[in-house]
Amino acid sequence: MYSMPDRRRHRGPHPRDEALFAAEMIARLRAALADYCLLLSKRYAEGSALKLVGDHFGLIQRQRVAVMRCACSDAQAAQRAARRIEVAGVAGGEVDIDGYNLLITLEAALSGGLLLAGRDGCLRDLASIHGTYRRVAETLPAIRLAGVYLSELGPARVRWLLDSPVSNSGRLKTLLGQTAQEHGWPWTVELARSPDGVLARSRAVVATTDSAVLDRCGRWMPLAGAIVQQRVPSAWIIDLSAA
Template identity: 30%
Template sequence: MCINVTTDNSDNRIMRNENEKNILISAADDIRYLLKRGYPKPGALRFVCNHYRLDSEYRNILNRVTVSPDIAQDRMKKRTECCQLTGKKIAVDGYNLLITVDSMLTGHTLWKCDDGFIRDARGAFRGYSITPATYKAVKCVLSLLSKNSPAYVKILLDTQMSRSGELAGYMREQFNHTILNFEVKTSRRVDHDLKKCSEDMIIATSDGVIIDAAAKVVDLAGCISKDIQINPEKIPSKIQICSSKNNDQYE
């Protein structure tokens, strides 16, 4: 069973403060304007953030949320809905998914990004530690997959992360209580392994680099957020970038 720990988005001070929110919206629009005209994202992000004198928290949010329109449209075309997973094969970017679900369970802000994917902005990957919320996140993932009945699930966990072997063992134990056909593995090259998956595999990740290399993708974290009624924040825009039905980011 997936359990929501808290809905107190304690790190969401920016969207609660009208002045800070307006600064974030203006900066995001400026970055989108530059991306639409072909400017490289690192330079556009640096230029705009320096112009507005934004701190690292703003920069990280804007880096996660803003996506060039061409890339956003390509990613949306690859998306598979969770309700379409029945009988399909899935490869899961383990820590990418678990950290995002951990964030939603522990009250950190989630963001609906320009490509339609749900992401957090904690920047927690390198320093991530397994906590009780991690195990609750596993149960959320298990609940979602059990409900949608994929034919096969392969979960990859980064070996270099602390206690990955222990987490893999816990996940195998939990999945053994289901009828799912699954495999949980640790790997030194998760990104590489996911990019090399066969085209009949649907990749579950919000990592943009992996999404761009995949044939088909699914946003499991987005589906879980809907199931437990956690609404991600959006940075609205007056710029009309794309009209895909999957992207309601632009207003």
């Protein structure tokens, strides 16, 4: 059996997203998120809690992933809030970026993909790269969007971290470096076997929405959400954390 080549040109919505996240579904998804967060706060195992909530509310897999990505326990929410800084606070400082995490969210925003506002205030996409990153039509516009926004914030140094095990990371590193050089942006781009670990130990302000990193890093900022909300007015955003 031969696998079909990935010919996607955009990081847009899943064909069923309009139905799965239609207006009449939002109340159910918000209730599911509230229940799931409650179970996490009571220290239920994530997998069993998600199954319990998903079965109760009749959610299919993609909706369960949405609930999972938006959720955190009370303790996680409080700890993340305590270490969060606003994006304007990086002027003159250093920023470390979770490269794929930021870039794919911006690509999704520019191509009309679904973005979800979670309990911790982060904006997350539902895309995944499954070990291989493929450049899409929105890749370069997303890099430029991030670059212009960061240049206005004025950090002294920006470091992008990419997962070296992900295919095409080397090509993306080259594209990021060339774009930064063309515009005079103070960027470095590094490949790391485990960017999560590097980000968790970083003394710079970390730009990510990865829950595993947010629970381990020092200061962090909601860069993706700030860029999308301020510069992509057409973005499709659903806030599942709203009461």
